[in-house]
Amino acid sequence: MAASQTTKIALTVAFFGILSFLFGVIAENKKPASGTPIQGKGVVICKFPSDPTIALGSLSVVTLLLTAIAGHVAVYFPYKGKTVPVQALFQSASLVIFFLIAEAVSALALAMMLWATIVEGLHHSRNTHYNLDTTCPTAKTGLFGGAAFLSLDASLIWLVCQILTLNARADYLEDDSKGDYGQVYATELEASGTANPAP
Template sequence: MALSQISLLACATAFFGMLAFILDVFAELKKPPFGTPVPVKGVIICKFPVDPSIALGAMSIVAMLISVALGIVSVFFPYKGKPISKKVLFQDTLLIVFFNLSLVISIAGAGMTLWATFSESLHRIHNVHDDLSTTCPTAKTGLFGGAAFLHLDASLLWLICMMLALNIRDDHFHHHEGPEVDFTNNRHLRARS
């Protein structure tokens, strides 16, 4: 049995949201708490163990952007070839609330992942310090983990937006199409009278 367009978009949105969640969880788990300070000629060079946290963070950002794009498309997509105007969709207060909440949480999650990824990258690039008391820090602990849960929340909220949009769509088309009337029987009734 083939999946419908609705099911495909919902599955793809959830898949990329879960992928972003999993990648950020692994980035948090693999990130070292600190580097090893090595004194060399009046400076400290920080040596960091090889870990995939930067790559995992970058992949998480990409997965989340795909999830957000699919979430937005799923709200406005013309299912069964029937487009609906944005004006009709956004007359519903609940959809407006969930749509904006989804956007804000998606941006917050992507921002946290971006912050952690850039911080980790900068610590590795700028690893020579004049301060001999440096402890060779890494990105703040918990940023990847917090972002992971924001990604999970955002993907679930996009699915709720999709369901709300589908309900609005069904109500709109059912209201405008109305019940089908058989006019052939009415002609026969008029001919008899």
């Protein structure tokens, strides 16, 4: 049961991470280099080809958020129905380091993807320019692609966090089940009948 829970969570993290990556890469490939300037009376109106860049960027943002949520579930989920205190989990230095890296990479990927999507949307909506020399730019080349690769990195790091979480949980539950050394020793002696020998 626990293995299937672990697998389902891992597959969810990987699935949404790969989707976010694919949406970002396709958005980068479909983004036009620039619009077509149409001269008006004292203005330039930029005409952009119909492309799915903004929709793909938005889908990438949503799936990246789902990746981060699934990553947090991977860390905090009570596997086998047993909850482990957060303080016990984060006694593992490697888990703390990877958790912070996962948070930072997810936030950076989200910021880049949002930025690229918003900028692209603004270029499309604010297409009337009073600068007659405008070249009708689009979002900077590489933003969607860079954010896509960061999304993929984030999902991989969340998977590492899940592995480290499972290790930290196992260590905590094993230590918790063993009890105190003195208590175990006293119990063994009582069971063997040598704890209080008869006079």
